[in-house]
Amino acid sequence: MKSEPGVLWYVIGPSGAGKDSLLAYVRARLPASGRLVFAHRYITRPADAGGENHVALSREEFEQREQGGCFALSWRRHDLAYGLGVEVALWLEQGLDVVVNGSRSALPLAVQRFPGLRPVWIVASPEVLAARLASRGRESAERIAARLEEAATLQAPPGAAVLRNDGELAEAGERLLRLLTDSLSENCT
Template structure:
């Protein structure tokens, strides 16, 4: 049995990364794709992605026991990808993880064969989504938009545009995975998969 591939999905806040991954979680199992849950020191009812909520003490306890494949900190929270993904990969499953651009170098060290995915959207769409979440002021949103150009896609990334139809963005990601399109940075093709 050949080992599965780890797809490391990144993107700035507001691009709809969580929505794309939720769509793939619902439609990708029949294609052999699993989406790993993140372990986060954020309450489960805080909205956003479907994550495993941990207290800081429990997070650190798990980290000390080596139960995470990857960890990082961002925005005052601790994030982890569970060690179960190593088991899944060893058993031939392709796995998508919701990663951080700041932890990308560490992820590459841990999983040298990972395949990077950058989810993006236009600045106007991102600003609208961030405003709808209601977590940040207009000034904070403007600062996020101003930083968009400082995070180029890592070499070898597939770029998924999520400006419009969520099913199209999710299908594009599944099609890129199925086609093995990671020979160099490129735009993912628009997909018309029958799911």
Template sequence: MADKPGTLWYVIGPSGAGKDSLLAYARDRLPAGAGVMFSHRYITRPAGAGGENHVALSAEEFSAREANGCFALCWRRHGLAYGLGVELDLWLGQGLDVVVNGSRSSLALAAAHFPTLRPLWITASRETLAARLAGRGRESADDIGHRLREAGGFAPPPGSEVLWNDGELAEVGERLLALLAGR
């Protein structure tokens, strides 16, 4: 157990903001000894569905893990179940900082469970969001419209670090690296 628990960087923002790309950018560039862990989410989405590197579970597997206390936090959105494993508590207790791809709708629940949580809001213009959502090919036009309307109704929570991701990935990625490295 460390003297001081690590920080939980709770990454949130609208669909299409580029959260997965930014997290992959940072994961690939942070040195192994940086004291930062990137957590995978457990999702009831097939592994080859595109997007983030996640642990794919069937609905039955997810329910069994949830019933047996394998998740520190779980939620449901857009017809899928999402979980963050109990390993987060272990890592934070060891003083490691942890980066997770969270959910705006579960922020209050996450903040109650993880006292060192720092929200990291990643967003982009409506035009950029629309282009990215269309480009990934996972949603229908109606679904994209719904996600864009939903994005317009959310704002960064108080105390959030905010990264606008409309430009080059490397530019915003370097700002994310600086945040995670404490610079």
């Protein structure tokens, strides 16, 4: 293990940009280095709701864990509660690089909590976002319209690596894989 803290890769972008698909793509192809780990999020959304592989909690369970100090970071968005477990901070302290599916709204708090954080901004065209949101089947047409309206106003945070995910998953997936594995190589020297 490295003696210095690891890097937190904080993947963000508008709903429908394909963050979950990209993370799954990279996880399936990542060389077995043992130095890069992916954190699950704890979410008050049913496990079978589709999308990311997460730990599903009831609101009561979430609040109990939050009050008990079980989260390194937590936030609320779109009527759901999200958390990153304290294991993220432990892994970073052990010198592991950690990839998380973050939240734009929680980025300022995440930067404060994890000063070495590296944001990765995933973007897609409005047409692609609309198609992906509709295909998930989790939200009404009005809710999708509101998400698209919000996405039109968003900009990448300063210093973020920006990845466009409009085409084939493998295109953006390979770019994300290179970004993460190149970083591992740099950190070994």
